[in-house]
Amino acid sequence: MLKHLAGRLAEALVALVLMSLVIFLLSRVIGDPVALLLSDSATEADRQLLIQQLGLDRPMWQQYFTFLGNALQGDFGQSVTAGREDALELVLSRLPASLSLAGVALAFTLVLGILLGVLAAITRGTLADLAVRMLALLGQSAPSFWLGIMLIYVFAVHLGWLPTSGFGGPAYYVLPALTLGLFTLAAITRLVRASMLEALSSEYVKLARIKGLSEWSVVLRHALGNSLIPVVTFMGTFFATMITGAVVVETVFAWPGIGRLAYESIMARDFPVIQTVVLVITAFFILANLIVDLLYLAIDPRMRAAG
Amino acid sequence: MTEPLLSIRDLTVRVGKHPEAPSILDRVSLDLMPGETLGLVGESGSGKSTLGMSVLRLNSPRLAAGTTGQILWQGRDVQKMSARQLRRIRGEEISMILQDPMASLNPVQSIGVQLREALRRSGKRNLSAAAEAALAEVNIPSPADRLRAYPHQMSGGMRQRIVSAIGLAQDPNLLICDEPTTALDATIQYQFLELLAALRAAHDMAMLFITHDFGVVARICDRVAVMYAGRIVETGPVAEIFARPAHPYTRALLASVPSTRHAPRRLPVIEGQPPAVGNRPRGCPFHPRCAAATDQCQSVPPRAEIRPGHVLDCWHPQEIAHDPA
Amino acid sequence: MTRDLSFKLALGLLVVFVLVALFGPYLLEHDPLRGSLRARLDPPAWAEGGSAEHLLGTDRLGRDVLARIVQGARISLAVCLVVIAIAGSIGTALGTFSGYVGGWVDRVLMRLVDLALSLPVILLALLFAAVVGPSFLNIVIVISMVLWSQYARMSRGETLRVKNEDYVDLARTSGLGHVAIIFRHVLPNIAPSLIVVATLQVGVVIVLEASLSFLGVGVPPPNPSWGGMVAEGRSYIVTAWWVSALPGIAIVLVVMAVNVVGDALTDRINPGLRGRGA
Numbered sequence: 001m002l003k004h005l006a007g008r009l010a011e012a013l014v015a016l017v018l019m020s021l022v023i024f025l026l027s028r029v030i031g032d033p034v035a036l037l038l039s040d041s042a043t044e045a046d047r048q049l050l051i052q053q054l055g056l057d058r059p060m061w062q063q064y065f066t067f068l069g070n071a072l073q074g075d076f077g078q079s080v081t082a083g084r085e086d087a088l089e090l091v092l093s094r095l096p097a098s099l100s101l102a103g104v105a106l107a108f109t110l111v112l113g114i115l116l117g118v119l120a121a122i123t124r125g126t127l128a129d130l131a132v133r134m135l136a137l138l139g140q141s142a143p144s145f146w147l148g149i150m151l152i153y154v155f156a157v158h159l160g161w162l163p164t165s166g167f168g169g170p171a172y173y174v175l176p177a178l179t180l181g182l183f184t185l186a187a188i189t190r191l192v193r194a195s196m197l198e199a200l201s202s203e204y205v206k207l208a209r210i211k212g213l214s215e216w217s218v219v220l221r222h223a224l225g226n227s228l229i230p231v232v233t234f235m236g237t238f239f240a241t242m243i244t245g246a247v248v249v250e251t252v253f254a255w256p257g258i259g260r261l262a263y264e265s266i267m268a269r270d271f272p273v274i275q276t277v278v279l280v281i282t283a284f285f286i287l288a289n290l291i292v293d294l295l296y297l298a299i300d301p302r303m304r305a306a307g
Numbered sequence: 308m309t310e311p312l313l314s315i316r317d318l319t320v321r322v323g324k325h326p327e328a329p330s331i332l333d334r335v336s337l338d339l340m341p342g343e344t345l346g347l348v349g350e351s352g353s354g355k356s357t358l359g360m361s362v363l364r365l366n367s368p369r370l371a372a373g374t375t376g377q378i379l380w381q382g383r384d385v386q387k388m389s390a391r392q393l394r395r396i397r398g399e400e401i402s403m404i405l406q407d408p409m410a411s412l413n414p415v416q417s418i419g420v421q422l423r424e425a426l427r428r429s430g431k432r433n434l435s436a437a438a439e440a441a442l443a444e445v446n447i448p449s450p451a452d453r454l455r456a457y458p459h460q461m462s463g464g465m466r467q468r469i470v471s472a473i474g475l476a477q478d479p480n481l482l483i484c485d486e487p488t489t490a491l492d493a494t495i496q497y498q499f500l501e502l503l504a505a506l507r508a509a510h511d512m513a514m515l516f517i518t519h520d521f522g523v524v525a526r527i528c529d530r531v532a533v534m535y536a537g538r539i540v541e542t543g544p545v546a547e548i549f550a551r552p553a554h555p556y557t558r559a560l561l562a563s564v565p566s567t568r569h570a571p572r573r574l575p576v577i578e579g580q581p582p583a584v585g586n587r588p589r590g591c592p593f594h595p596r597c598a599a600a601t602d603q604c605q606s607v608p609p610r611a612e613i614r615p616g617h618v619l620d621c622w623h624p625q626e627i628a629h630d631p632a
Numbered sequence: 633m634t635r636d637l638s639f640k641l642a643l644g645l646l647v648v649f650v651l652v653a654l655f656g657p658y659l660l661e662h663d664p665l666r667g668s669l670r671a672r673l674d675p676p677a678w679a680e681g682g683s684a685e686h687l688l689g690t691d692r693l694g695r696d697v698l699a700r701i702v703q704g705a706r707i708s709l710a711v712c713l714v715v716i717a718i719a720g721s722i723g724t725a726l727g728t729f730s731g732y733v734g735g736w737v738d739r740v741l742m743r744l745v746d747l748a749l750s751l752p753v754i755l756l757a758l759l760f761a762a763v764v765g766p767s768f769l770n771i772v773i774v775i776s777m778v779l780w781s782q783y784a785r786m787s788r789g790e791t792l793r794v795k796n797e798d799y800v801d802l803a804r805t806s807g808l809g810h811v812a813i814i815f816r817h818v819l820p821n822i823a824p825s826l827i828v829v830a831t832l833q834v835g836v837v838i839v840l841e842a843s844l845s846f847l848g849v850g851v852p853p854p855n856p857s858w859g860g861m862v863a864e865g866r867s868y869i870v871t872a873w874w875v876s877a878l879p880g881i882a883i884v885l886v887v888m889a890v891n892v893v894g895d896a897l898t899d900r901i902n903p904g905l906r907g908r909g910a
Binding site: 201202203204206207208209210211212213214215221225227229272296299300302 | 363365367390392396397398399402403405406407410411412413414415416417423424428457459470473474476477556
Binding site for chain 1: 733743745747754755756758759760763835839842843846847848859862864865866869873876877879880883884887888891892
């Protein structure tokens with residue numbers, strides 16, 4: 001098992017390095033950092049000086065290793081916008097807002113998704129099942145940017161119950177978390193329903209019934225545990241969906257997180273910040289997948305034995 | 308005369324509630340006496356597993372909705388029991404061993420948890436000791452360690468013994484075995500049958516043994532009922548059926564079992580396939596494949612007791628004794 | 633029974649979507665790109681102040697929302713078709729090759745696929761789109777970059793399954809070349825699973841394209857992409873909800889229909905995929 005984890009860790013590092021390479025190439029080959037940094041009135045001499053300062057006259061591979069070396073020491077350069085803030089500090093300062101939003105969204109999504117999935121499975125074929133399935137279908141089909149706008153229109157503009165956007169107390173979390181989580185909620189609901197149905201028709205559930213256990217014990221003690229395994233398997237994917245969604249959702253709700261920072265820096269072609277944001281997000285991505293691996297070990301005894 | 312422990316009367320199981328829906332079981336009747344072992348023999352798809360499931364009401368909701376007839380357990384109709392009454396029967400009075408030992412244990416729970424869950428219901432005091440004793444009874448070496456193990460860490464034969472330990476944990480009066488040896492290796496099959504026979508004696512219980520294998524029947528059963536396409540076509544004491552099989556289907560089945568001493572040297576093959584559910588012929592279900600069939604077989608054959616305890620549904624009973632050579 | 637009904641409804645909706653995308657623009661009198669300044673932000677026909685002139689109202693430049701949604705359908709369909717063609721052929725080629733050849737080539741390629749699946753691709757897509765600028769071609773390339781790996785994984789797994797079948801062995805022993813085996817025996821047999829992937833991806837492509845257009849790096853204005861229309865209407869959500877709401881409803885309907893059809897196909901063709909649509 002340790003070997004497996006070590007393998008995953010090595011894979012994660014390769015992913016990080018690869019990602020840094022991709023970003024580096026994109027920013028150097030396609031974007032022109034010099035043009036971004038210089039004002040319109042700069043002369044050709046200014047230009048050459050800057051190129052030298054930034055080391056852009058050296059071969060590409062040298063530049064990449066300098067970039068990598070600096071990054072390893074926590075130096076990602078400075079934002080090219082007026083503030084000229086340290087890129088890493090900027091990204092880290094935006095992290096708590098994103099993590100808290102994603103955390104809230106993931107928590108409500110998991111709880112509600114498992115609840116709805118189990119409900120639909122044990123009431124299979126009834127109206128309740130149909131309603132849950134319709135909700136799941138809607139949740140998987142509505143793009144988050146549109147959903148967010150509609151939620152703002154109904155609950156903030158029309159009914160005035162919740163703030164339209166921005167960062168603040170618990171009320172500010174409701175709409176963004178809902179928007180961010182709906183797709184995943186739908187996915188978890190469907191997954192739990194399907195795996196619960198499979199578990200309920202399994203032989204071990206039959207054996208539990210033969211023992212004379214109550215329907216509640218059968219569902220909670222035997223079927224549920226097994227039907228959660230696929231949810232754990234897909235946790236990494238769910239987290240990825242949340243990160244992806246954060247770019248859009250944070251933009252719609254003016255949420256001061258790294259998703260919106262990523263969007264803004266990309267729009268402003270602020271490459272030092274872009275590089276940092278993307279690498280930090282990739283690191284989180286990989287971390288999440290490692291946690292999922294560990295969770296998997298905890299829930300499924302079969303995995304503990306397997307290499 | 309003693310009352311039967313289990314008495315099934317005209318049990319019909321259809322796929323859904325509709326009266327015209329295809330039937331898996333068609334007016335099946337049988338009796339099981341206390342302490343008796345009845346073999347239920349048939350090819351796959353004959354409905355024998357559905358019959359076993361029906362006794363504990365374990366069929367899917369669709370089949371449950373299409374179930375008519377009576378299943379009397381010690382005189383009480385299982386079909387009419389409340390959920391609570393049914394739960395008291397399950398495990399405590401009737402238990403069951405399922406076909407696939409690989410699938411019938413919960414993969415995410417240890418053996419101990421699953422075994423104690425059954426033992427707890429029987430009101431045992433010292434659960435750990437009882438669990439160890441239960442594993443020891445089914446010949447599991449070092450039971451204390453095995454209680455902490457998970458199903459995937461064990462062989463098929465060991466798992467099936469654990470499933471039987473769970474089945475017997477509440478000391479039932481009837482154990483239904485649904486092809487418990489089919490998924491096991493040939494050598495382990497024999498061991499497991501010996502174990503079951505010993506357990507039956509120790510627990511003084513009746514058994515309903517579902518199988519497709521007449522060799523297994525010869526080893527463990529007192530009486531045998533032969534099923535074909537959802538009907539019981541012939542019933543009788545094992546020795547009687549082996550010596551004088553009267554239904555053409557029983558004869559064909561017996562003839563195709565090379566492992567029994569009773570098998571003839573030449574293996575006649577039954578032509579054709581058993582009919583699918585919903586596509587079963589009128590009258591005697593076997594007539595399209597039967598060498599002795601006539602036009603008469605288009606209508607439901609009469610039921611007759613041709614010798615004591617030997618009951619047959621057939622228009623053309625085969626009179627000549629089965630050649631034991 | 634409800635399952636069958638919803639499948640038929642969804643299929644019907646998809647047919648309508650395709651027909652609208654193909655022929656709709658020729659049937660409408662309004663030009664989706666030209667507006668009338670006198671008819672700015674007119675509400676839909678059924679709302680107060682609406683008229684039959686603009687059934688679904690107009691946007692901030694007085695352009696007919698219905699005409700733009702119809703034109704948008706054409707753009708969505710075009711993006712879907714091109715992306716699935718590009719991502720599908722690249723992914724299938726790599727996956728089939730990988731599965732057929734096996735060995736270290738397979739291991740390396742599949743690691744690459746794992747990596748591609750484990751990167752936050754939307755960011756890459758956004759980055760790429762921002763750098764090269766919004767255009768139809770770019771958005772198609774970006775989305776294809778994101779989606780090829782799923783075809784690769786599926787076709788590789790299916791090739792592994794198929795290549796050990798008896799008929800492939802038979803073909804091999806009868807002296808058929810590798811390329812011929814792949815084209816004549818492997819591809820036709822893995823096609824159903826790939827069709828399932830493609831169907832399930834239609835929804836993903838539509839939402840991705842709309843999201844990128846919403847963020848301003850997709851199909852460039854004034855072309856009416858559904859995502860772009862939602863973005864444009866966002867500023868007027870308080871006074872003119874229809875400008876954002878209606879194109880969004882179009883997205884939801886089409887994606888929903890695709891998902892229903894995709895699920896039904898999954899059940900029929902490859903039940904092993906069930907529940908993997910996350």
